[in-house]
């Protein structure tokens with residue numbers, strides 16, 4: 625399966641290093657989420673991957689070979705600045721964009737019709753783009769990126785401005801494309817969506833990659849925390865051997881055992897004392913990890 629490899633990509637604007645030695649891979653067949661706060665460098669990185677902005681260092685490779693214009697033409701790209709012609713009709717515009725990407729008019733029409741249907745826009749095909757709501761214009765832009773059955777997808781904030789049902793259609797579409805084996809990279813601020821949707825994450829902060837991995841890898845990378853809930857007061861756990869206590873609140877304690885033996889001993893001690901309501905591994909939410917790595 626083809627993949628996109630970004631190695632040491634760097635770009636400055638004056639004194640500002642907007643993208644600083646950024647390396648990551650977008651493997652085929654998986655959805656890779658590109659996450660980071662405002663100004664982290666996501667758009668700048670995506671623009672360099674697409675060859676729309678010159679880099680000041682590093683390289684972009686496709687399947688081990690330097691990325692070429694011909695390959696880039698086969699990538700479905702959705703820019704942050706939405707580039708539709710407001711006066712043109714939705715169908716005409718999409719067919720035109722499809723033809724620009726090398727589709728025949730007939731293929732473009734068929735693909736556009738199918739995609740508009742899926743986004744619930746079939747009845748708007750004859751309207752001028754400017755007459756559509758911003759969310760619907762966004763959907764049209766997404767169709768433009770997807771309609772050519774691209775070899776890869778690079779989407780800058782594809783979910784922004786979409787209502788929940790459009791988000792679901794979009795998620796299904798992205799999954800379908802990834803299951804064809806193509807690399808899919810999308811940026812998003814919406815961590816709940818990213819957590820639900822992506823197979824892999826690349827987290828950017830201040831122009832640098834601060835974390836990469838699957839959601840479960842990232843969630844499991846921190847200390848092993850357990851939540852112990854008892855029938856009575858949990859204050860005694862503070863004196864347990866090999867247990868670092870993060871928090872005690874009435875009958876509940878959040879603890880970090882030093883090893884398996886300490887964890888087992890804690891549970892035995894709790895059972896000896898009486899009622900154990902619950903004892904379970906506590907995984908941090910993606911939002912907590914995100915706050916930590918981007919702080």
Ligand SMILES: Nc1ncnc2c1ncn2[C@@H]1O[C@H](COP(=O)(O)OP(=O)(O)OP(=O)(O)O)[C@@H](O)[C@H]1O
Nearest residue numbers: 637640642660661662663664665666667668669704
């Ligand atoms: N053409 C430019 N000229 C000067 N500075 C720029 C330019 N493009 C981006 N920057 C700066 O580079 C930094 C990274 O911007 P970029 O748009 O890549 O971030 P982002 O992660 O996409 O942010 P957002 O989520 O807000 O879109 C920001 O500080 C931005 O102001």
